[in-house]
Amino acid sequence: MRHLAAADFVPPRAPPPLASGEIHLWFFPHWQESRDAAAAPEVRQLLARYAERAPDTLRIERGEQGKPRLAGTALHFNLSHSAGALLLGISRDSELGVDLESAARRTRAVPELARRWFASREADALSALPPAQQQAAFLQLWTCKEAALKCLGSGISFGLHRVEFELDTAGRVCGLRNAPVSGQAWQVLALAPGPAHIGALAWRGKPAVVHAFTQLAIAAAAQSG
Numbered sequence: 001m002r003h004l005a006a007a008d009f010v011p012p013r014a015p016p017p018l019a020s021g022e023i024h025l026w027f028f029p030h031w032q033e034s035r036d037a038a039a040a041p042e043v044r045q046l047l048a049r050y051a052e053r054a055p056d057t058l059r060i061e062r063g064e065q066g067k068p069r070l071a072g073t074a075l076h077f078n079l080s081h082s083a084g085a086l087l088l089g090i091s092r093d094s095e096l097g098v099d100l101e102s103a104a105r106r107t108r109a110v111p112e113l114a115r116r117w118f119a120s121r122e123a124d125a126l127s128a129l130p131p132a133q134q135q136a137a138f139l140q141l142w143t144c145k146e147a148a149l150k151c152l153g154s155g156i157s158f159g160l161h162r163v164e165f166e167l168d169t170a171g172r173v174c175g176l177r178n179a180p181v182s183g184q185a186w187q188v189l190a191l192a193p194g195p196a197h198i199g200a201l202a203w204r205g206k207p208a209v210v211h212a213f214t215q216l217a218i219a220a221a222a223q224s225g
Contacts (some may be wrong), residue, residue: 001174002210003190009212015049016211020092023208024050025201027193028086028215037081038068042215043088050090051075067153078150080199087191087199094208097151099143100199103136103192110134117156118145119164119178129171137171139198144173144188147202148180 009027018024026046037043038060048055051073059071070077076095079088083102090096111134114123122141126134148163149156164178165188172190179186184204191199193212201210 001176001188001190003172003192004210004212005192006194009193009214011214015046015213018050018090018092021206021208023089023091023094023096023201023203023210025098025191025193025210025212026088026090026215027212028081028088029084029194030215031081031084031086033081033084037079037086038077043079043086046088047075047077047090063153065153065155067150080146080150083196085194085197087193087197089201091203091208094203094205095151095153097147097149097202098199099146099150100193100197101139101143103139103196103198106135108135108138110138114138117160119161121177122164122167125167126171133171136198137167140171140173140190140200141165141167143198143200144190144202147200148176148186148188151202151204152180154180 044055044058048058060068061071062068074092076091077089078096078098079086080098080100082100087098087100089098111127114126126137129137144165145160145163149158163180165173166175166177168174176186176188187203187207189201191201193199
């Protein structure tokens with residue numbers, strides 16, 4: 001399974017064109033927490049550029065489980081924010097799910113949590129790791145599961161154990177073993193967009209070209225645009 005590191009997220013001068021078959025990921029490393037991130041001015045400005053509309057004309061709707069979508073456009077997006085940062089995914093072709101979590105050191109009872117929430121083979125793989133590796137492996141697996149469920153428009157109430165991944169001997173997520181629903185291929189990318197965060201991107205359908213950016217140049221581009 002492909003992994004994107006912080007070095008893969010580059011700061012462009014302005015949002016580039018989004019072609020069919022591409023997904024654009026935006027990482028906001030300095031984000032002020034908001035209750036409705038999808039309605040935040042920075043997010044609306046960026047979505048408006050991709051939709052080629054004025055920001056104040058965008059209308060954001062919510063699915064049954066709260067997943068946001070842009071009404072009246074073919075643009076798909078999803079976002080997640082955690083610990084002062086935000087991750088936004090945008091596509092013209094596929095429903096997306098993204099998740100972002102803080103990678104700050106926090107002790108979790110990984111074997112117990114994995115037995116409660118994850119598939120048995122995943123729990124076995126995590127328990128077999130040295131304790132020093134369990135925390136990061138658990139968090140990466142959690143983000144991959146959340147991204148897949150968000151792609152469906154579901155929450156964790158759907159069942160984290162119903163999305164099963166394969167882990168290698170080092171605890172890295174290396175592939176999807178059992179998909180939450182069948183009938184279409186699944187694509188999942190593990191992400192480390194910054195030193196303090198871990199995330200994941202998921203979509204259903206064909207492989208796509210993923211371009212990853214940081215938010216650093218957006219403010220200047222917005223002022224000049």
